[in-house]
Amino acid sequence: MQNILGIDIGGSHITLAQVDPEKREIITSTYVREHVNSFDNKETIFSAWTSAIEKAAHDLVKDDLLIGIAMPGPFDYENGISLMQQGKFIDIFKINIKEELAQRLSISPKQIHFVNDAAAFMEGEVFGGCVQGFQKIFGITLGTGLGTTFYNGEMATDEDLWDSPFKESIFEDYLATRWFVKRYAELTGEQISGTKDLLDKPLEIQKQIFGEYADTFSEFVVQHVNHYKPEVLVIGGNIAKAYPHFEQKFIQNLTKDSINLQVRISGIFEDAAILGAASYALKKLL
Structure with missing residues (x-):
């Protein structure tokens, strides 16, 4: 079974969990939610994200890990670059988040995929929610x-x-x-x-x-x-x-x-983006 982590990143939090691709559901025992202030500096933000990811993926083999991340826009989703210039995440504007996270997690950037948060909600509902x-x-x-x-x-x-x-x-x-x-x-x-x-x-x-x-x-x-x-x-x-x-x-x-x-x-609400980010990453793998 493919090891997948679905991640939802917002202006004040990171929420994530492992996803079972066969049952199309979150593995609740791996659920992690951490407060992250989007107005913090780059190092504080990346350290918090990396720590949360390592908590949720602690028992997974990194070489086989697939990560899907739902992010708000504006954002270059294909390349993993933040384009947010106002309000949240100002200190990581134009930073390649895909490469930064890959380096900190000791994985390949090819294992990380980004999707818009609204689209992730829909992907989650289609994958394991109320509109299958x-x-x-x-x-x-x-x-x-x-x-x-x-x-x-x-x-x-x-x-x-x-x-x-x-x-x-x-x-x-x-x-x-x-x-x-x-x-x-x-x-x-x-x-x-x-x-x-x-x-x-x-x-x-x-x-x-x-x-x-x-x-x-x-x-x-x-x-x-x-x-x-x-x-x-x-x-x-x-x-x-x-x-x-x-x-x-x-x-x-x-x-x-x-x-x-x-x-x-929606029957899964906040979990839809996590499921959706994971299912989107799976699609990119196929």
Whole structure:
């Protein structure tokens, strides 16, 4: 069996685990999650990443190790070079991460493969999640940001629709967690941190805010997703956990626009990117 490590790297963490390619699941006993501050210097970041990888892969033969890494963009995924100039990971801008990690881990750069984090979410859902067997799939992650990805039957791609124009701004400003925080403050003068807090509030305010969110979300699907003609829409991210609270209006709105679309909610959430990064690396090996 191929020894594979799936890794999800974000602005504040590295999460990783060995993946069983036959069972298409994470080997939970190898799961590692470490805090990594993306604003730290290069050496601190690489040391933390290397330490976490060595913890998760401690019992694997390095010569036979395959590593898939889900990374946010902008990023040169083929060559493993960070192109992030603003905000996170500034100190590793233009650094060849593939070569740096390979050297520190004493493996070949050819054993490491990078994939966009939104595409990794989709690859994970196709490989071991809720849309196995489908050929044309659109994926949306709803959380601190808006992620969009399309699977064409062979490979997932990042569709990068987060900054599509909407009202006086962009869709992400109306579909990410910050919109719930802003809208609740506008209506009540009080603060919440996201949808989890909203679910503890009176039903009347929940219904209004989730209703408005459903209108925006369905508008996004009508404008930007429908022309892909997907068989199914898969939704991930923390906001997806509140889907039952805006599902009815969302589906009603799509029906009014004559869109009949199956909707699946991720069953593996954070683990999707780990599975997806591993399955992407497997594809590159074949």
